[in-house]
Amino acid sequence: MHIAIWLLAVFVLALWSLLAWAVGALLGLDPSWVTDIGTLAGQVPFGAVIEAWIPGWQALLTATLEFTRTALGWLGGFSQVLVWVLWAVGAVVIVLCAGLLSLLVTVVRRNMPKPPSSPPNTPAAA
Numbered sequence: 001m002h003i004a005i006w007l008l009a010v011f012v013l014a015l016w017s018l019l020a021w022a023v024g025a026l027l028g029l030d031p032s033w034v035t036d037i038g039t040l041a042g043q044v045p046f047g048a049v050i051e052a053w054i055p056g057w058q059a060l061l062t063a064t065l066e067f068t069r070t071a072l073g074w075l076g077g078f079s080q081v082l083v084w085v086l087w088a089v090g091a092v093v094i095v096l097c098a099g100l101l102s103l104l105v106t107v108v109r110r111n112m113p114k115p116p117s118s119p120p121n122t123p124a125a126a
Contacts, residue, residue, distance in 0.1 A: 001105045009098035013091060020087035027079035031072040034065050041065075 041061050044050065050057055075082070 002102050005098055005101045005105065009094055013094050016087065016090050016094060020083055020090075024080055024083040027072065027075065027083060031069045034069040034072065037065060 041058065047058070054060075072079070
């Protein structure tokens, strides 16, 4: 059980690291890429269908992209530090959770009643 817990923790830590790397790389880009997405949003196929389901989606998307561009410009170089600090906090939480689960498994196994032992088989006297 301990192996499964720690393998799962390593897998989750790898995914967490991949996410932190991707967010760090995205935040390291120039914020002008957000404007490029805004021009592409106007060329979305089936825009009328989306408009029927979500009225005003283009205005909402434009406002969201403008906010994103402003936030990315505001974060600037601090974003890399922020990403890696958050990664470290998440990594510590993942390792602590795995350690607590391992401890829980150990405590539960110690408190489980042991099955009665059977008497040793002795050969019958002839």
